[in-house]
Amino acid sequence: MSSTVLQVSGLGVTFPGLFRSTSILRGIDFEVAAGEVLGLVGESGCGKSMTASACLGLVPSPGLVTGSISIDGQQVIGRPESELRTMRGSRVAMIFQNPMRSMNPFFTLGRQMIDVICCHRSVSRLEARSLALSDLKAVRIPDAELALEKYPHQLSGGQIQRALIALALSCRPRLLIADEPTTALDVTVQAQIVSLIRRLADEKGLAVLFITHDLGIVSQLCDSVAVMYAGRIVEKGSVEAVIDHPLHPYTKKLLGTVPTIGRKAHELVSIPGNVPDPALVPPGCAFRDRCDQATDICGETQPPTSMFEQDHTVLCHHAVRARQITESQ
Amino acid sequence: MAMHLVQRLLMIVGVVLGVVTIMFVLSRVLAPSPAELMLGGRPPAEMIAKMNEELGLNKPLAVQYVSFIGNVLRGELGNSLLTKRPVAQEVIERFGATFELTTLAMALVLLIGIPIGIVSAVKHNSLIDNIVRTVSVAGVAIPSFILAMALQILFYGVLGWLPLQGRVDTSILLDHPIKPITGLFLVDSLLGGNWEGFLSALAHIALPLFALTILLLATVTRITRNMMIEVLKEEYIRTAFAYGLPRATIYYRYALKATLIPVLTVIGLTYGYLLGGAVVIETVFDWPGLGSFVVSSIAQNDYPASLGATLFLAVAYLMVNLIVDLLYAVVDPRLRTA
Numbered sequence: 001m002s003s004t005v006l007q008v009s010g011l012g013v014t015f016p017g018l019f020r021s022t023s024i025l026r027g028i029d030f031e032v033a034a035g036e037v038l039g040l041v042g043e044s045g046c047g048k049s050m051t052a053s054a055c056l057g058l059v060p061s062p063g064l065v066t067g068s069i070s071i072d073g074q075q076v077i078g079r080p081e082s083e084l085r086t087m088r089g090s091r092v093a094m095i096f097q098n099p100m101r102s103m104n105p106f107f108t109l110g111r112q113m114i115d116v117i118c119c120h121r122s123v124s125r126l127e128a129r130s131l132a133l134s135d136l137k138a139v140r141i142p143d144a145e146l147a148l149e150k151y152p153h154q155l156s157g158g159q160i161q162r163a164l165i166a167l168a169l170s171c172r173p174r175l176l177i178a179d180e181p182t183t184a185l186d187v188t189v190q191a192q193i194v195s196l197i198r199r200l201a202d203e204k205g206l207a208v209l210f211i212t213h214d215l216g217i218v219s220q221l222c223d224s225v226a227v228m229y230a231g232r233i234v235e236k237g238s239v240e241a242v243i244d245h246p247l248h249p250y251t252k253k254l255l256g257t258v259p260t261i262g263r264k265a266h267e268l269v270s271i272p273g274n275v276p277d278p279a280l281v282p283p284g285c286a287f288r289d290r291c292d293q294a295t296d297i298c299g300e301t302q303p304p305t306s307m308f309e310q311d312h313t314v315l316c317h318h319a320v321r322a323r324q325i326t327e328s329q
Numbered sequence: 330m331a332m333h334l335v336q337r338l339l340m341i342v343g344v345v346l347g348v349v350t351i352m353f354v355l356s357r358v359l360a361p362s363p364a365e366l367m368l369g370g371r372p373p374a375e376m377i378a379k380m381n382e383e384l385g386l387n388k389p390l391a392v393q394y395v396s397f398i399g400n401v402l403r404g405e406l407g408n409s410l411l412t413k414r415p416v417a418q419e420v421i422e423r424f425g426a427t428f429e430l431t432t433l434a435m436a437l438v439l440l441i442g443i444p445i446g447i448v449s450a451v452k453h454n455s456l457i458d459n460i461v462r463t464v465s466v467a468g469v470a471i472p473s474f475i476l477a478m479a480l481q482i483l484f485y486g487v488l489g490w491l492p493l494q495g496r497v498d499t500s501i502l503l504d505h506p507i508k509p510i511t512g513l514f515l516v517d518s519l520l521g522g523n524w525e526g527f528l529s530a531l532a533h534i535a536l537p538l539f540a541l542t543i544l545l546l547a548t549v550t551r552i553t554r555n556m557m558i559e560v561l562k563e564e565y566i567r568t569a570f571a572y573g574l575p576r577a578t579i580y581y582r583y584a585l586k587a588t589l590i591p592v593l594t595v596i597g598l599t600y601g602y603l604l605g606g607a608v609v610i611e612t613v614f615d616w617p618g619l620g621s622f623v624v625s626s627i628a629q630n631d632y633p634a635s636l637g638a639t640l641f642l643a644v645a646y647l648m649v650n651l652i653v654d655l656l657y658a659v660v661d662p663r664l665r666t667a
Binding site: 056058085086087088089090093094096098101102103104105106107108115116119120151153164167168 | 568570575576
């Protein structure tokens with residue numbers, strides 16, 4: 001129905017080591033269309049942020065990136081730095097987890113916005129200023145004119161995150177990557193930021209890759225979702241399919257951990273164990289040590305991708321059985 | 330901001346008062362009988378009593394303390410026991426020489442050290458970074474007197490390009506005396522149109538300046554490099570990259586400001602310290618600065634001279650720190666509103 005903006009296929013990131021190299025990402029496939037918000041979910045250390053860095057061509061050296069990432073039809077991997085720099089900001093922009101620390105404390109908001117606008121568009125600084133002003137108004141910053149002259153420490157976290165979104169969108173990128181943009185904010189401010197992102201996707205046809213570990217936000221905001229575990233996407237599909245009918249044991253457990261009002265603290269659920277160290281991911285399914293449905297085959301071979309309707313894909317040996325159980329219920 | 334300034338100034342007044350008090354106590358403890366020292370030799374008791382009477386040393390200590398503070402405030406620091414000249418005048422003359430040397434050295438260090446540090450940080454672990462690191466370790470490690478003497482041997486002894494020591498040629502003092510205006514020979518000779526004087530002063534300052542610059546350069550380069558490397562790890566730098574800002578903008582504008590704050594601290598402290606005279610360099614090059622003055626006055630028990638110099642240095646040090654404090658606010662907007 002709508003055009004694909006971000007297409008990632010077979011993405012892998014490997015860090016060569018002295019004795020053995022460490023794979024942080026393996027075989028990542030997903031795409032985001034214009035106006036679509038894709039939620040990328042998973043525990044800390046499963047590779048969400050590395051995926052985002054790879055999309056911007058900002059994998060720290062000596063990381064080795066393989067596969068293909070295309071933004072708006074332009075390949076990111078292997079592109080020279082000077083061309084990547086032009087892409088950043090103008091085709092793809094990113095907002096970050098900690099807004100207070102993502103803005104340079106030594107320059108005014110206006111100055112930082114004007115710098116970015118001037119580097120991607122051929123406008124004078126005066127024109128850039130008025131563009132910045134209208135961008136700030138678009139994200140509904142109160143007293144935008146005054147905010148331009150303020151330093152980051154004079155603004156609240158929510159205002160800065162709005163300003164960063166304005167900054168990210170100032171050069172009209174097609175894709176916005178949001179790396180846990182609400183984690184550091186108050187719940188009420190979180191809701192405002194989430195609805196702002198939704199509005200931008202709906203009104204401007206912005207494609208959004210929304211990284212989070214909060215499944216509550218995913219169900220409110222996203223159209224589709226991809227669940228990551230130990231450097232792989234283990235389940236992905238539409239929000240309805242994945243959140244309402246999860247098939248991967250990890251997704252089920254992740255959904256089980258979402259706290260709900262009325263549940264007491266001692267009833268909070270966690271998933272026992274940790275994400276395996278990327279250097280020591282065992283053969284077979286990486287989740288099997290924490291999975292209560294694991295059988296012998298899980299320790300032997302990497303699970304194949306099972307496809308169900310509406311592009312719902314699952315990386316689990318037992319997905320088909322899980323599907324049958326769901327259907328029979 | 331104004332509040333901050335007032336606070337700082339009050340603090341400086343407090344510190345100066347403390348220094349004056351300590352000086353007073355020391356001058357009575359170190360030299361229980363200033364009259365005896367001033368008269369020299371073994372003067373008869375009645376002469377000492379007469380001198381004490383003249384100097385007011387027979388009054389109670391509290392009265393003496395008050396009049397001592399009064400004298401200090403009026404800039405009367407007594408006469409040097411050695412030269413019999415007013416200490417204040419002597420200190421100011423000497424300070425001119427030290428100020429000229431250290432300020433030029435500081436300026437050179439800033440102009441050379443900061444850019445080298447930045448390049449070294451940006452090209453972290455490259456060949457150029459390793460060369461800078463090695464050279465700056467060597468720069469910190471070389472004892473200053475060795476460096477100073479090596480320079481003398483090379484440029485005076487072997488090549489004969491530059492004079493051995495002193496601030497200006499004796500012949501200049503006779504034929505083209507430099508009219509004192511600011512106390513800085515390079516400036517005064519230019520202002521007076523004294524070309525010969527200027528060239529001689531320049532030739533004389535070259536070696537001590539070179540030695541001092543080398544010694545300071547290492548520290549400033551290392552600090553700039555290390556701070557810059559830290560700043561480049563900040564999240565707002567990553568953000569700047571993510572928005573596609575040019576590298577030059579990120580390094581030389583976005584990262585530089587944050588780097589400069591700690592560099593400023595070190596430079597301020599070093600500069601304040603050096604105003605007290607780079608003792609070793611001044612001694613080796615026979616540079617008539619404050620450092621060699623303090624050393625010789627202590628060595629020869631010239632207590633009014635050493636105390637006067639101490640007071641002067643304390644004030645100079647505090648002033649440099651005040652300026653650094655004010656510069657922080659210029660660089661860092663977070664300190665401006667506070």
